[in-house]
Structure formats: structure tokens, C-alpha cells
Amino acid sequence: MKSAKKILNDEFDELVKSLQNVIRFNTEKSQPAPNAPFGTNVASCLEYTLNLAKSFGLDVYNCDGYAGHAELTGTGDGTVGILGHLDVVPAKAEEWLFPPYAAEIHDGKLYGRGTMDDKGPMIACLYAVKALKEAGFVPSKTVRLIFGCDEESGMQCVEHYFSKMPYPTVSFSPDGDFPVINREKGIFQFDVVCGKLPQGITVTAGERANVVPSLCTVTSPVPLEANSSRVTCATGENGYVCTCAGKAAHGSTPDEGVNATHPLLTALAKAFPDNATLKFLSEKVLDTTGDKWGIALCDEESGRLTCSLDVLRTAADGVLTATVDIRFPVTYTCKQMHDLLRANTPSEFQIVPQHTSEPLFVPSDSSLVTTLMDVYNGEMRTQLQPLAIGGGTYSRCLPNCVAFGPLFPKEEQTIHMPNECIILENLRTMAQLYLEAIYRLAK
Numbered sequence: 333m334k335s336a337k338k339i340l341n342d343e344f345d346e347l348v349k350s351l352q353n354v355i356r357f358n359t360e361k362s363q364p365a366p367n368a369p370f371g372t373n374v375a376s377c378l379e380y381t382l383n384l385a386k387s388f389g390l391d392v393y394n395c396d397g398y399a400g401h402a403e404l405t406g407t408g409d410g411t412v413g414i415l416g417h418l419d420v421v422p423a424k425a426e427e428w429l430f431p432p433y434a435a436e437i438h439d440g441k442l443y444g445r446g447t448m449d450d451k452g453p454m455i456a457c458l459y460a461v462k463a464l465k466e467a468g469f470v471p472s473k474t475v476r477l478i479f480g481c482d483e484e485s486g487m488q489c490v491e492h493y494f495s496k497m498p499y500p501t502v503s504f505s506p507d508g509d510f511p512v513i514n515r516e517k518g519i520f521q522f523d524v525v526c527g528k529l530p531q532g533i534t535v536t537a538g539e540r541a542n543v544v545p546s547l548c549t550v551t552s553p554v555p556l557e558a559n560s561s562r563v564t565c566a567t568g569e570n571g572y573v574c575t576c577a578g579k580a581a582h583g584s585t586p587d588e589g590v591n592a593t594h595p596l597l598t599a600l601a602k603a604f605p606d607n608a609t610l611k612f613l614s615e616k617v618l619d620t621t622g623d624k625w626g627i628a629l630c631d632e633e634s635g636r637l638t639c640s641l642d643v644l645r646t647a648a649d650g651v652l653t654a655t656v657d658i659r660f661p662v663t664y665t666c667k668q669m670h671d672l673l674r675a676n677t678p679s680e681f682q683i684v685p686q687h688t689s690e691p692l693f694v695p696s697d698s699s700l701v702t703t704l705m706d707v708y709n710g711e712m713r714t715q716l717q718p719l720a721i722g723g724g725t726y727s728r729c730l731p732n733c734v735a736f737g738p739l740f741p742k743e744e745q746t747i748h749m750p751n752e753c754i755i756l757e758n759l760r761t762m763a764q765l766y767l768e769a770i771y772r773l774a775k
């Protein structure tokens with residue numbers, strides 16, 4: 333589709349202007365209003381985007397403000413879905429070089445919350461479809477761009493939308509990495525309600541179920557001998573207060589962080605060798621491979637399980653609850669993971685699943701993956717392979733979907749950070765990649 337590519341290139345300035353307009357809606361989640369379940373700004377942004385698509389001659393549908401779609405109808409059966417989102421994570425203006433919702437361009441980069449995640453790639457896809465249409469392309473499969481509005485805070489958008497609309501036959505989500513992510517490990521986040529700690533001991537660490545804790549605090553009636561320069565102890569009101577400073581990391585990559593609970597749990601277990609809770613945590617749960625816990629699953633498609641002890645809380649009665657984030661290989665299920673944990677955990681400790689998600693696995697030799705890989709390697713003159721990750725992307729919300737961009741290999745990533753920006757030349761490249769991908773999947 334040479335002519336479509338030329339049209340897309342010629343319309344690049346218009347694409348950028350439209351994206352700037354979309355960025356200027358502050359689409360952080362806010363108070364619900366009628367037909368605006370995630371706040372009026374999000375609803376207005378969806379409305380604006382759908383009207384833009386309508387002005388290109390696409391058919392649009394607003395699904396009660398939860399999500400919407402724009403489509404180019406095909407002549408045959410089947411639908412190619414493109415799943416992205418218009419909502420953003422909050423931005424603190426004082427941390428930014430340029431205002432997060434002003435969409436300013438500096439040194440070839442467009443700055444703003446949502447430029448990469450995920451408004452930029454979605455507007456690139458929209459203009460790719462526009463260019464294909466203007467070039468006279470009549471797809472065999474219907475091309476449907478789905479704009480979710482709540483990806484960052486609960487995914488009610490897709491839940492509602494897919495309760496009213498069927499799943500597309502095949503899909504990609506421009507909300508991950510290039511070239512293609514076709515394997516995402518299963519997520520099993522759960523609480524282990526352990527036994528009581530020794531009299532007078534409390535342990536507190538972490539805030540979030542998917543972040544390696546960077547701080548752990550222990551109060552103890554007796555002094556602790558921690559073998560770590562990260563630990564500092566002081567005398568407090570009821571004995572000793574020890575803190576350990578670690579390094580935060582995402583729960584899917586525990587070895588990239590330093591778990592702050594490690595030196596203190598080890599010291600406590602040494603001081604109280606008869607306590608079953610301390611023994612269990614220090615000997616089994618702290619092992620990030622799951623090996624010592626007896627849960628070290630592994631497969632050829634996605635590698636080894638990871639285990640991250642992310643939150644510790646001590647109740648008033650001394651019972652310790654640990655929140656653990658496990659990412660398990662793609663050929664296993666949440667049920668198998670749960671059963672394996674149950675079988676290898678002291679029977680008196682309760683296992684309470686919190687957030688769980690089955691793995692995403694679209695085989696590397698499937699036509700969806702080979703098509704997208706051919707598009708990427710062909711256009712970029714690379715010989716890359718599809719990726720396996722421990723994190724979860726939007727693509728696992730629907731069957732037969734993989735992540736395709738927008739982050740290029742080795743590109744510095746600013747997603748969810750201050751000064752999120754998109755390099756305009758990369759935007760131009762990704763739009764061309766999306767055009768070629770949509771053409772090949774839908775023709």
C-alpha cells in the first residue's frame with residue numbers, strides 16, 4: 333500500500349495536531365457523571381476522538397462513555413481489533429519540565445501525559461486507517477479501533493464494552509513494546525495469612541502488591557543483629573526500632589530491586605528460631621525463584637517463575653500477613669499455581685488470592701505473530717524475535733491479542749513518569765508500521 337504510506341506521511345503534521353488536541357484533555361480518572369463513568373474529561377476526550385474518526389468517514393460507536401470504537405467495514409467475515417486507551421495516570425505538574433497537558437513540542441519531542449501511553453500510538457493507528465481508506469483500500473476483515481477509557485485504574489472499560497460487543501477475531505494492542513509481546517506470564521498476587529509473631533514484635537513493609545518494598549520497619553523488645561549496612565536501629569518507646577532501606581522495583585522483576593524485608597526477616601528468624609512464621613518467610617518466601625518454596629515452575633516458552641514478597645503487615649493480635657506477587661510461566665494456569673502454593677505452604681497458613689490473571693500466550697508461529705514480526709523486521713531491517721515478559725499489558729483483556737509497540741527496543745521509556753514524551757520521528761515510524769500491519773491483517 334505505497335500510496336497509503338505516502339498519504340500518511342503527507343498528513344503527519346495533521347496527525348501531530350490532532351494528537352496535541354487529544355493530549356490537552358486531562359484524562360486522569362475523576363468523579364463519575366451521567367455517561368461519563370470515569371469523569372467528564374475522559375468522556376469529552378472519547379467524544380472528540382470519535383468525532384475525529386467520524387470526520388474521516390469511519391463508523392463510530394460510543395459504549396456509554398466506558399469505551400468506544402471507530403471502524404472501517406470489511407467485505408468479508410472477521411474483525412481486526414486494535415485495542416488502546418485514552419485515560420492516563422496522574423501527572424504532578426511540579427515534577428515536569430513542561431506542563432503535562434499543554435502538548436508542547438521541544439527538540440523534536442512532543443511532551444505530555446499520554447503521548448506514549450497510549451494516546452500517541454492510538455492516534456497513529458487512527459491516521460493509518462484514514463490513509464488506507466483514502467488510498468482506496470477496501471479490507472476483507474473489518475478494522476476496529478477500540479478506545480478504552482479505564483485501562484490504568486481497573487479496566488471496567490473493556491469489561492463493559494465486551495459485555496456489549498463481540499471480541500475481534502485477531503487483535504493487537506499498541507500499548508507495550510516493539511517488536512511483539514506474545515507471551516505474558518500469569519499473575520498470582522495473594523495474601524498469606526501466617527501465624528503470630530513473637531510477643532512484642534511488629535513488622536511493616538511495602539505499600540503495593542506489585543512493588544518490591546524499599547522500606548521495612550521492625551519493632552522489637554530485644555536488639556536485633558542484622559548483617560547489613562542498609563539496617564539502622566534505634567531505641568524507641570517499647571524497645572528497639574529497626575529500619576531497612578532497600579530499592580524498589582516492579583514485582584515482576586524482583587531481582588532488579590533490593591527487598592528491604594530481607595535482612596530484617598533473616599535477623600528475626602535467627603533471634604526467634606522457633607517461630608514458624610519467621611522461619612517460613614525467611615527460608616521460603618524470600619527466595620525470588622520460588623525454588624525453596626517448592627513452586628519453581630519453568631517452561632521453554634517463557635522461562636522461570638518469579639516470586640516477590642511485597643507487603644508485610646502485623647495485626648493487633650500479632651498475626652502477620654504477607655502479600656506476594658508471583659509471575660508464573662505461560663503454560664500453567666492460576667488454578668495450578670494456587671494448588672501448588674497450597675501444597676507447599678504450612679496448612680495452618682491461609683492463602684487468599686487478591687489479583688490474579690491467566691497468562692497471555694499466542695504462539696510465535698501463529699499467523700498473527702508471524703505477520704506482525706514480518707512487518708516489523710521488514711520495515712525496520714532487523715531480525716528480532718517476539719518477546720516474553722512478566723508484566724501484564726492491555727492485550728490480555730481479550731483472546732488472540734498481542735502487544736505491538738509503541739516502545740522501540742532500547743528506547744528510553746518515560747511511560748508513567750514525569751516528562752512523558754514521544755519522539756516525533758518515532759511517531760512517524762510507528763504510524764507506518766501500524767499502517768502496514770493493519771493492511772496485512774485485514775486485506
Ligand SMILES: [Zn+2]
Nearest residue numbers: 449450483507
Ligand atoms: Zn497503557
